[in-house]
Amino acid sequence: DAGVIQSPRHEVTEMGQEVTLRCKPISGHNSLFWYRQTMMRGLELLIYFNNNVPIDDSGMPEDRFSAKMPNASFSTLKIQPSEPRDSAVYFCASSPLLDNEQFFGPGTRLTVL
Amino acid sequence: QKEVEQDPGPLSVPEGAIVSLNCTYSNSAFQYFMWYRQYSRKGPELLMYTYSSGNKEDGRFTAQVDKSSKYISLFIRDSQPSDSATYLCAMREAGTYKYIFGTGTRLKVLA
Secondary structure (H helix, E strand, C coil): CCCCEEECCEEEECCCCCEEEEEECCCCCCEEEEEEEECCCEEEEEEEEECCEEEECCCCCCCCEEEEEEECCEEEEEECCCCHHHCEEEEEEEECCCCCCCEECCCEEEEEC | CCCEEECCCCEEEECCCCEEEEEEECCCCEEEEEEEEECCCCCCEEEEEEECCEEEEECCEEEEEECCCCEEEEEECCCCHHHCEEEEEEEEECCCCCCEECCCEEEEEEC
16 A cells, blocks of 8 residues: 555645645555644644544634545645744645544655745 | 643753653543653654553553543653653553653763
8 A cells, every 4th residue: 555645745835825735644544633843833733534534623723724535545735825923844644544543654855935 | 832841851861860750641531641762863662551540550661641641751760871762651542552652851871
């Protein structure tokens, strides 16, 4: 199995631009999680889905952030408009069920200038 | 005050040493406790998973939870240079799936 796939691996953009991060979970996993990691705040859960349905988005920092899961094999996290303080590594993780082990992708390193 | 506190390190030890990594927390409702290992530029990977209080051992790794003190520990015996990584603790309440992570402790095992 290829594991969780994230794209792009690196993204550099300018303030005000729209950014879309993509995630392909492990086949057969029913739950998907989006995290953001910074030195200051560590790893923070942004939103998670179960069976493609958003369950808890209380970690999404602002309305500029949105996430979708149109099918079991694809999810996006969008930031519009982006700001320098959004610079971080964004991880996607999937698990067979909500309370099972989460498998993390390699992350997308986002830099907003 | 953060819900989960973890010393950022770095912690440097010689090969073969016993390593002790710790987290404290403030939410007495946390029931599930995890330790993750994260290599540089990689995603975290689960090392140990413990429910409620007690000890759990897996090879060279032992996880301890002391709910009365709101304190969890990860011990690594016979540490190896390949154990050099950042170790993250994580925890959640029963009935929720929102994991709260510590900021991580960076460990260096010197050959």
